[in-house]
Amino acid sequence: MSFSSTIQVLKVENEERTSKRTGNAYNHFAARVILLTDDGEVDTVGVINSRRITPELRDAMKLGTYRATFALKVPDFGEDKGDVVCMLTGLVPVPVKGQNPPAAAAAKAS
Structure with missing residues (x-):
């Protein structure tokens, strides 16, 4: 089972x-x-920690707005072993009104 939502990443901590x-x-x-509503309004603000982000997505997690895919998982190790938890499983950049998409901004800069 998976679902998606729009998120805006404000800060990434990696230390x-x-x-x-x-x-x-x-x-x-x-x-x-x-976490944004379908109308682009703020629903809530919070933290997604490393236990909720698949390792391959950590490098993709940059400042910006994304359509994020989540799935329910049951970890077989760690603090959440045996618990049903929500994991971030996909990120697709979403262009924000009034901002150039990253590719367009990079092409314009060259």
Whole structure:
């Protein structure tokens, strides 16, 4: 089962941290986002953390507006093992009214 929604990524956090409990280094990844209604209005603001983003999408997560696809999954490891959770599984950039699409802006700059 999957569904989609429009999100606007405001900030991406991607940094090395050290676990206070184990002392081991780990990569902290999170995206601060606005969830938009179908009319483009703000529905809510929140964080999508690394446990909710498939690893292959982390590099694609940049500032901007996207049509995001989510799916219900049951992780077999970690804090959420055995729980039904929502995972971000796809991102498609959405042109925003009044802004040039990235390809057009890059072509214009050259």
